[in-house]
Amino acid sequence: MKRQLYFYIAMIMTFIIYNQFFQVADPRLNTIINILFASFLFLYIGYMAFVLLKRMKNAAKTHADKSIKKPNKN
Numbered sequence: 001m002k003r004q005l006y007f008y009i010a011m012i013m014t015f016i017i018y019n020q021f022f023q024v025a026d027p028r029l030n031t032i033i034n035i036l037f038a039s040f041l042f043l044y045i046g047y048m049a050f051v052l053l054k055r056m057k058n059a060a061k062t063h064a065d066k067s068i069k070k071p072n073k074n
Helices: 002-021 027-067
Strands: none
Touching: 002 027
16 A cells, blocks of 8 residues: 555655646646646545555455354364
């Protein structure tokens, strides 16, 4: 999960650096780039939440499977 967080932090820093130093001169094109970049950031954080919930579900499932005592066949 750390790898995804580091990648997300890098994307946010890239977004900030772009808006501070490398903006396009055309305001319409700049707005389109900002909207696409922000949409990708929200999509990626949604993906990270999905992966985290999936891991939590699998962890709870394996924990529940281990806690169930199986009867002896004597």
